[in-house]
Amino acid sequence: MVLNTVLIIGGSGFLGCHLVDRFAALSPAPAIHVLDIRPLPAIPPEFYSFDPETIVFHKGDITDPSSLRDIYRAVKPDIVVHSASPIHGMGKEIYYKVNVDGTRAIIDVATEPEFKGIIKGLVYTSSASVIYNGDDLRNADESTPMPDKQMDAYNETKALGEKMVLAASSADFKTVALRPSAMFGPGDRQLIPNMAEVTYTFGTRFQIGDNWNIFDFTYIGNVAHAHVLAAQKLVDEKTSQRVAGEPFIITNNEPVYFFTVPRKVWAMKGVVPGFTIKISRPVGFFLAYMSELVAKLRGKEALFTRFRVSFTCANRYFNINKAIRYLDYEPIVKLEDGIERSLRFLTYEEELKAKTLAEKKSE
Amino acid sequence: MSKYLQLLAHPSELRAVIQWSVWHDPVYPREPEKESENLKRCYELLNYTSRSFSAVIQELSPELRVVIAIFYLILRGLDTIEDDMTIPNPTKLPILRSFHEVIDTPGWTYNDSKEKDAVVLREFDKVIIEYQNLKDKYKVVIKDITKEMGHGMASYCENEDFNKKGVDTVKDYDLYCHYVAGIIGDGLTRLGVEAGVANPKLLDNPQLYESMGLLLQKTNIIRDYHEDLMDNRRFWPKEIWQKYAKSLDDFAKPENEAAGLDCLSEMVANAIEHVPDCLFYLAGIKEQSMFNFCTIPQVMAIATLELVYRNPKVLTGHVKIRKGLACKLMLEAVNVRTTYDTFQEYCHKIQARNTPRDPMYVRISVACAKVDQFIETVFPTKFVPQTAANNAFLVFGLSFAVVGILIVYTIFLLD
Numbered sequence: 001m002v003l004n005t006v007l008i009i010g011g012s013g014f015l016g017c018h019l020v021d022r023f024a025a026l027s028p029a030p031a032i033h034v035l036d037i038r039p040l041p042a043i044p045p046e047f048y049s050f051d052p053e054t055i056v057f058h059k060g061d062i063t064d065p066s067s068l069r070d071i072y073r074a075v076k077p078d079i080v081v082h083s084a085s086p087i088h089g090m091g092k093e094i095y096y097k098v099n100v101d102g103t104r105a106i107i108d109v110a111t112e113p114e115f116k117g118i119i120k121g122l123v124y125t126s127s128a129s130v131i132y133n134g135d136d137l138r139n140a141d142e143s144t145p146m147p148d149k150q151m152d153a154y155n156e157t158k159a160l161g162e163k164m165v166l167a168a169s170s171a172d173f174k175t176v177a178l179r180p181s182a183m184f185g186p187g188d189r190q191l192i193p194n195m196a197e198v199t200y201t202f203g204t205r206f207q208i209g210d211n212w213n214i215f216d217f218t219y220i221g222n223v224a225h226a227h228v229l230a231a232q233k234l235v236d237e238k239t240s241q242r243v244a245g246e247p248f249i250i251t252n253n254e255p256v257y258f259f260t261v262p263r264k265v266w267a268m269k270g271v272v273p274g275f276t277i278k279i280s281r282p283v284g285f286f287l288a289y290m291s292e293l294v295a296k297l298r299g300k301e302a303l304f305t306r307f308r309v310s311f312t313c314a315n316r317y318f319n320i321n322k323a324i325r326y327l328d329y330e331p332i333v334k335l336e337d338g339i340e341r342s343l344r345f346l347t348y349e350e351e352l353k354a355k356t357l358a359e360k361k362s363e
Numbered sequence: 364m365s366k367y368l369q370l371l372a373h374p375s376e377l378r379a380v381i382q383w384s385v386w387h388d389p390v391y392p393r394e395p396e397k398e399s400e401n402l403k404r405c406y407e408l409l410n411y412t413s414r415s416f417s418a419v420i421q422e423l424s425p426e427l428r429v430v431i432a433i434f435y436l437i438l439r440g441l442d443t444i445e446d447d448m449t450i451p452n453p454t455k456l457p458i459l460r461s462f463h464e465v466i467d468t469p470g471w472t473y474n475d476s477k478e479k480d481a482v483v484l485r486e487f488d489k490v491i492i493e494y495q496n497l498k499d500k501y502k503v504v505i506k507d508i509t510k511e512m513g514h515g516m517a518s519y520c521e522n523e524d525f526n527k528k529g530v531d532t533v534k535d536y537d538l539y540c541h542y543v544a545g546i547i548g549d550g551l552t553r554l555g556v557e558a559g560v561a562n563p564k565l566l567d568n569p570q571l572y573e574s575m576g577l578l579l580q581k582t583n584i585i586r587d588y589h590e591d592l593m594d595n596r597r598f599w600p601k602e603i604w605q606k607y608a609k610s611l612d613d614f615a616k617p618e619n620e621a622a623g624l625d626c627l628s629e630m631v632a633n634a635i636e637h638v639p640d641c642l643f644y645l646a647g648i649k650e651q652s653m654f655n656f657c658t659i660p661q662v663m664a665i666a667t668l669e670l671v672y673r674n675p676k677v678l679t680g681h682v683k684i685r686k687g688l689a690c691k692l693m694l695e696a697v698n699v700r701t702t703y704d705t706f707q708e709y710c711h712k713i714q715a716r717n718t719p720r721d722p723m724y725v726r727i728s729v730a731c732a733k734v735d736q737f738i739e740t741v742f743p744t745k746f747v748p749q750t751a752a753n754n755a756f757l758v759f760g761l762s763f764a765v766v767g768i769l770i771v772y773t774i775f776l777l778d
Contacts, residue, residue: 138744263724290767
């Protein structure tokens, strides 16, 4: 069976736009519906190949079952893709409301008798961080257990959401959870922009740790591609049994020494420091502790934190053989091309900002 | 003289040379008194024609020693015909294409070659005698490989484009290396499996033995850039070099050194991407002498890649790993663990010299990290919770508190 209609919850977000893009690239393309609290952002054609006119937008609240029910009735999706998630820093309550209550409602309404035989399954965007407890992850795969205590409230709610989704898998409603690691790409507000911000500061001259620690960064388009594959496997009777109820870790399958990516970003912006000051992890930890302390005293948010130090020094790479084997997953964009695209997008946004500013001035 | 000075500069290698020459005992020493005159002559030919392989072949188990020595000499004969530019194609091609029948023709010799190794062809009847004495199961493999290789070589000799312009795409480059090295990996694996010294599963994964051959061949092609150029031979694929220069020959000119080094980086990146497969393969060898035979050329290759990586001398002359280093590598590559350590050491040396200015920066970092990742699958790191380290930092940190505060203060001032 082919995919006729797909409903992308959170389709206006960072990953959401790339999901729309990859689903729209299918041939034949399914009817694509987006459910979000805000409309699709402006879609620059240099970075996305779909026509926003062909996408049906539904404004709705996933924590409200009746709103969800109306949209399911109107759309009749074969597959629901749930990639709505609040951005970091919103607070515990919001995380719970969206990631736990929202996910609960999405499952509960979809499994109501009236949608039996219509909605065949759900693809949930989880996170590779659900198996991260601060210790090194080397070649971690899906058999690595979730830690008893998650790193933070965000991961805690993502893990709860994933458990609900996978437990809900049945013959009539099959589910898959995808766990991408460190996503970046056009539309990204965190990873690459944060690295780019450091470019013209002294920060490019610092290295914390020995830089033999390996990290998996994942280009957003590859994550979206994995979602499309999962949706296709779920609607196909021949393959759905093997993937239903299963989590899959998704990476670019190009692990690198951590500082390779920020240094590449800086080099692309024309900065290659002549020397680097290496700080060992414990010293870095201590400095971060002091920086947090000082920031607290000054009532500001610290930029240099212990969390960032441990993130920078950690081994966090995965074995994605399960996704390769059962989802036929293979990254479609190389790490280096992904970094290049991300930077191009940042430049595009800056130029756009400058242009609108200039226009306003001339008015 | 410079050789001895080099040794003094690298004491660990001096130790290795002494250790190798004085205390090294082959796993299976040859027993010349039990060998026929004909076979002894074959080993002499082997010594004469093979610089790197002769010693490891002669230390193989008695079951495989003759088999692989004869296999080597047959391929050497084939290669000598192919390399000899004085033999015109109408004579050369039929010999290459029928070489698998030549080895079944007692008394066959070839006396018109001017190549350095032509002695093998002049005394090829002796090689044929020993080939005929081998067990049938080995003869079949050797015949198959000889046929495939002979046909492959003939098609390259015929290919005008290849002879004039060299290798075009990366795919062609891999294919060329397949014909001159990948096929040998295939043959050796089949011989090893027949003799019970290699895991039969290695035959189900052609990519593994293919990579074994390709890593060696590509390393030679990279290292021999200048020498091949002088001989008017070009093996670096155009698809790669055209990104850096208008002609492959340009890299030898001093003004093109920077471009040449960038191109060299891409050639090295392309080669080290075979390493995880090679490491996987080596884990499938079940017998010590065969393991040494397979591993020694591989560790030489990774050390050579480290030597040539971003080394301008490659573009203008010949580079070679030091004799002492070679001894050290041979002494260290005794089992899977030590071999993996050696590979990791040299990959890390490459990565340590990797710079963001290099167009291959990310690719080389990924290739080296993938070697680490593979080794981790075979020998997982002992798990050490970071929480202990985190507590240690406070104790450590407090004693440096004053310094810390000062540094943080400076950082904030800079902000």
